[in-house]
Structure formats: C-alpha cells, structure tokens
Amino acid sequence: MLPTLRPTSNALSLLTVMTTCTSTPNSPLASDFGTINLNAEKVVEKLQPNKPAYLSQEDINQTAPSSGLRLQDLPTEIQESVLDYLFGARVSTTSSSAASSPVLRGWSNVLRHPRRKQLSNLALVSMTWRQLIQERLYRHIKVKGTRSSLDECEEWFTLHPHLNSYVRHIEIWVPVWEKKLLQPSSQPPAHINPNHVQAHIITTTVVNATTTSFEQTNNVSLTFQLASQNATLEEILMTVKHLFPQACILTLEGGHCKKPPMVQHFRTQGILPQAFPVMPTIRTLVLKGAWNIMRESPHFHTIAASFPNIREWHCTYAKPKTDAYTTIARVLHYIPNTLTHLNLTMESAHCKEASSPKMWRNIYPGIHICSDLGIIAPQLEALAYTGRICAGFFKQACLAAVHQRSAPKLKSLDLVVKNCCRPKSVVNDGTGITNWAFICSFEALVTAGVWSLDKLPDLNHLRIRFIDLDSAGSLMNPYFHLKHNRCTGLWNEEILSLLPKVRPGSQYTDLNDGLGAAGLDKDGHLLEASSPRRRPLAIKVGSYAAIADSPQL
DSSP: OOOOOOOOGGGGGGGGGSOOOOOOOOOTTHHHHTOOOOOHHHHHHHHOTTSOSSOOHHHHHHHSOTTOOOGGGSOHHHHHHHHHHHHOOOOOSSSOHHHHOSSOOOOSSSSSOSOHHHHHHGGGSOHHHHHHHHHHHTSEEEEESBHHHHHHHHHHHHHOGGGGGGOOEEEEEOOSEEEEEOOOOSSOOTTSOGGGTTTOOOEEEEEOSSEEEEEETTTEEEEEEEOOSBOOHHHHHHHHHHHOTTOOEEEEEOOOOSSOOOOOSOSSOOSSOOOOOOOTTOOEEEEESGGGTOOSHHHHHHHHTTOTTOOEEEEEOSSOOHHHHHHHHHHGGGOOTTOOEEEEESOOOOOOOSSOOHHHHHHTTTSOHHHHHHHHGGGOSEEEEEEEOOTHHHHHHHHHHHHSSSOOOOOEEEEEEEEOOOOTTOSOOOOSTTOHHHHHHHHHHHHHHHHGGGTOTTOOEEEEEEOOTTOTTGGGOOEEEEETTEEEEEEOHHHHHHHHHHSTTOEESOOSOSSTTOOBOTTSOBOGGGSOSSOOSEEEGGGGGGTOSSOOO
C-alpha cells in the first residue's frame, strides 16, 4: 500500500474563497505567545500572487462549489480532522505517557507546533477555524522568568481572556545571565589610533566567577552578569495559577553554568514556614536544570506540596553532582502516592569515564541511590533513569514487590547506565566497551533485570543501555531490550536459562556473537573497519573479550 501523501502548500489556496475574521491588534508579545496573524491581504497575496489582494463577492461565488456547501458548514470534528491532516494529530495531555508509548514521553516540543506562522494564517478561513487554530497555538507557551516578562504575559492574557483556557503546557525559563550596555568612555584606548578606530577592532573576553565581559576597543562594552531581574518561584507559580486554570503541564527551567545561583523561592525570608500556592490542575511537572531549583530535601517538600494531584515528574540535572544524588536519594522516600511516572536524569553527558570521580567515592556506599530507587519502583507504572546504577536496584525492587500490600504496577523501565556502582577497592572502575570490569558489571545488571521479571509480572518493556557517543564503535555499546517477550542485545548462558522460567514465551530475536571480527590495533585503538555497520540484534558477553584492554575470563 502506498503511503498517504500530505498536501503541498498549493492545496492551501482554498483559503482564498473562505470568509475572513476580524483582525486583532498587533502586540509586542506576538512572537512569544503565538499571536494569530490575521492580515487577510498578505495571506491572499501570498497564496495567489497573480490575483488582486481583495476578493470580491463575485469571485468567491464563482470559486465556491455549485452545491453551495462551504467548509465551515461541515461538522467541527471533520474540520479538526482537516487540520490534523495538514499539521499532524494533536497529542492528548490527559492520557498517561505509558498508555500510548512504552517509554516516558518528553514534553519539550510535543505540544508546541513547529509551523506556527503557517498555522496562524489558517485562522483567516472562518470563525470556527480561528478558534481551532488558537487552541493549537496556545496549547504550549514559553515565558521568560523575569518580573517584566511575567507582567507582559499577564497584560496580554488579561486583554484576551478567551485564550487562557487554551493553555495546557506553560513553560517558564529563568535566565542565568543578563547583559548590560555600558556607557562608552570619553577617550579611546591608548594603544588605538583615534583616527583609525573603526579600522582596528579587537574583541577581548574577561571571565571571572561572577561576570563575563566582552569589550571592544571602539569604546563599546557589553557586560554579562548574573541575572538580577528574575522573578521568584512563588511569583511564577502565582502567575500560572491566576492566568491558566486549565494548564496541566508545568515546566520550570533553572538553567546551568559554573557555580550557578539558585532560583529564589520567596521574595522575603520569614521566620515561619512559607508555602507556594496550591495548583491542583497540574499533573505533570518538569524540572530542567533542577540544581538551580531544588538543592535540598526541604526544597522538594515545599515544591511537592503545591501539586497534590501530580502523576508525572521529570527531573533533569545538567551536570553530575554528588549533592544532587544525595538529595534525590533522600526525597525518593517521600514521593507522593499519586505519582505513577518518574523520569530522573542525574547526568546528561553520554561519554565514557576513565575512572569514577573522587567525589563519587566519597559518598558511596553511604548514599546508594540504587536501593532507594528500587524501593519505589514497584509502585510506579513507568520509570526512566539516567545515571549510576547497579544490580542492587533490581534486588531491592524484588524485595519491595514481595512486601508491599498491592500488586506491582511497573510496566515500563528504561535505564541509561552512566556507570555501575563498585566498591572503593576496585581500581579499574571506568566505563567503555574496552573495559572488561565494566562489561562484567553491566552483565550482572542485565542478569538481575531478567531475574526480576518473575517478581514484576506487568513489566513488558525493559531497556538497559550504555551510551558512549565518543566511541569509534558506538554501535557496539552494550544494551538489553525486552519488548512484548522479544529480546535483543546482551546475552549469556545464564540469561538464556532464566528467560523461560521467569517469562514463559519470551525469546531472543537472534542469537550470535554480535561483534564479529571487531578487534584492536597494535596501539590498543578500536579498528573502525572491523566495527559492525548496524547495531547487532544479539551480543554475547564473551565477544567483548576480543576488544577488552585486559580481559579476565
């Protein structure tokens, strides 16, 4: 069957025969909030450049169908289907992520339409289409987290109150830096000839702990310093609650830099405990740059109290921090009972380590996030985690599944392994496909995951992977994937014997060594010519011995 082709831009010429809407005033917030462009003259001229900008009623009557049926006469459901055909179906904000996808959904751009300009032009078709277009444009809006931007946002939606109910996802990003234009000095620099100042421009950069300055010798200086006009988290949440009563997804982005400042929670620090406004409609909370928003467990408790009906929580840390591991390990014991979907990204960089950082050795095993994460895993429906993890996670998850009162709910589990927890006595505790000690630890993690399938009967999607984007053999990175009783990736004899017992009917799609003729040159570097051209469907653990630095079989 041939795939259905989307119509080209010429198919949009039907807009010229439709009635247009009344124009709305231009606003400086048009680019930020997706203001609908209702300039009928420009749209008609763009679609039919050889015809006059204005269409007479006679032209419309000649172009209209002889039956007299117009597009706006069709049921609203059909008109919505037309828009879905042109620009893609809308994603529901009320259905859970695991219901439609085996992994947690990323909400960054799923509701934000990439063709906002073309979509806004369609608001000229009819009053019905104007409402349908505005619903799509305002489903996801982004606002800068400064006091002036929040005031502009409030002014805009106060003047257009009918748009408030369309917002489903509100994203607030708090800037870390702000620039300030300094006054030009009265005298040019001594080493520059005043008569040729325009011909000699040298740009220099001065960096210290608090400011970054870009200076030009033509007497113009721009200074970037830490932001001073940011709104507090309390002001942000109060604005969201007041303006967007139908919003169900909230994204807070704190940014990141070296020694970043924390987003201020309250304008004044009182003696009595302070609280954020309660927002019962928010069911999905996304924290980006979480280190600047939440650094201690009391911060989590204050934030969590504002969302009594939260079901999905995404938390991302830009850089690895031991304090972040410590905070998350503690707050995992106090996650709300309503939470069913959890996505934790403790480290975003996907590259190998020569050895574990010293800071990590200082907190392990006193702080062991694997055990804390395993305790709550059976009560969740979907869990995605990126960071350091070991086989202790699955062992603790099985114990929790046996002792908890209700049946385990976990259906989807996605683990991206940064490194595996190993004792301090282990010297070679780095990562990579040539590190045999890491391969053995990864094998133990996968084996424990397969063994846990017996205690987690609803788990039908299990993915464990190591990502090294800098490796010459990135397709050889170890992984394991179980989906609907079909397995791919790492295998050994123990896994093959366990599968029929813990999950009857499951089997590998293919069984072979996987890495083929992969090997190292005389300098110990991976031979690119011997690397597979596609990711193997099966990889035997022993195959990594051929490319390991010091295999220990």
